[in-house]
Amino acid sequence: MKKGELTKKLIESNSSLFMCPLCGKGMSFIKTNSLLCQNKHNFDISKDGYINLLVKQVRSDYNKKLFKSRKIMIQSGFFDPMLRVISDLIIEGNLNISISKINILDAGCGEGSHLINIISNLEKRNICSLGIGIDISKEGIHAASKQYANAIWCVADLSKIPFQNNQFDIILNILSPANYSEFERVLKTGGLLIKVIPSMKYLIELRDVLFEGTSKHTYSNDRVINHFDDNFGIVNNQQIIYKACLNNENIEHLINMTPLTWNADREKIAELINKDIKRITVAFDVVVGQKRR
Numbered sequence: 496m497k498k499g500e501l502t503k504k505l506i507e508s509n510s511s512l513f514m515c516p517l518c519g520k521g522m523s524f525i526k527t528n529s530l531l532c533q534n535k536h537n538f539d540i541s542k543d544g545y546i547n548l549l550v551k552q553v554r555s556d557y558n559k560k561l562f563k564s565r566k567i568m569i570q571s572g573f574f575d576p577m578l579r580v581i582s583d584l585i586i587e588g589n590l591n592i593s594i595s596k597i598n599i600l601d602a603g604c605g606e607g608s609h610l611i612n613i614i615s616n617l618e619k620r621n622i623c624s625l626g627i628g629i630d631i632s633k634e635g636i637h638a639a640s641k642q643y644a645n646a647i648w649c650v651a652d653l654s655k656i657p658f659q660n661n662q663f664d665i666i667l668n669i670l671s672p673a674n675y676s677e678f679e680r681v682l683k684t685g686g687l688l689i690k691v692i693p694s695m696k697y698l699i700e701l702r703d704v705l706f707e708g709t710s711k712h713t714y715s716n717d718r719v720i721n722h723f724d725d726n727f728g729i730v731n732n733q734q735i736i737y738k739a740c741l742n743n744e745n746i747e748h749l750i751n752m753t754p755l756t757w758n759a760d761r762e763k764i765a766e767l768i769n770k771d772i773k774r775i776t777v778a779f780d781v782v783v784g785q786k787r788r
């Protein structure tokens with residue numbers, strides 16, 4: 496069976512999870528390859544097997560080139576320690592893992608590799624999961640669906656999540672914006688919200704070159720962490736810091752994959768490439784909240 500067909504099957508067998516982004520009604524799969532709501536709003540499934548549930552299309556700065564570089568960096572192992580921490584948090588979390596399958600939503604999944612890596616880490620520990628990735632960037636979701644057939648991929652806005660209430664055991668929110676009331680709505684009681692936030696030293700060697708002497712040189716994630724705590728309550732915060740190895744090729748992918756370089760001076764970027772940095776600091780807070788009621 497082709498990749499697109501496999502993903503369509505996954506959508507079909509899980510269509511009861513979906514909620515129409517236009518009217519909030521339930522949806523069902525129809526044989527013309529779309530999801531149709533009770534009010535007859537229709538959303539087609541693409542040939543690659545993703546579904547576009549955006550009510551209004553948006554322009555995103557997250558483009559094909561950025562996602563390609565992100566994927567190369569993820570596959571190089573750049574984020575592996577962070578992915579291991581997340582997988583362990585899920586395995587050790589107070590979840591009812593005896594249920595046959597846990598539902599995981601990756602809100603702001605980009606090109607999907609993190610979700611697939613986590614699902615595969617869980618599989619190795621005999622935890623079976625359904626992964627659903629949503630992202631507002633069609634380019635990200637298109638890349639995810641082309642590459643990975645073992646999850647459901649939707650173009651959707653995380654401030655209007657197109658799923659029914661109380662459906663997910665885990666929500667991942669990795670280096671992406673959050674919408675806590677939506678996360679609360681779609682999580683099951685006892686479900687975990689796991690958010691990855693860059694911390695002060697994240698890519699410091701890059702910021703040393705690009706932003707020395709400007710306000711962007713230093714960074715604090717206090718506001719984001721406090722906002723999480725105010726809205727959800729923090730039950731666990733794991734601080735991760737490590738050095739990732741770089742070579743001539745992946746320094747350029749690192750530059751392409753991060754929004755930090757979007758408005759950086761071209762001469763500074765050239766200086767960064769010439770500097771031949773061999774190791775770069777990766778630092779995150781992995782913050783966990785749990786839905787109590």
Ligand SMILES: C[S@@+](CC[C@H](N)C(=O)[O-])C[C@H]1O[C@@H](n2cnc3c(N)ncnc32)[C@H](O)[C@@H]1O
Pocket residue numbers: 555557565602603604605606609629630631632635651652653654668669670671672754
């Ligand atoms: C820095 S990227 C991180 C992507 C992925 N989690 C990763 O770590 O590779 C931020 C992502 O958030 C997505 N995003 C931004 N606003 C969003 C929204 N309102 N709804 C869904 N996704 C959004 C972007 O399209 C982008 O893919």
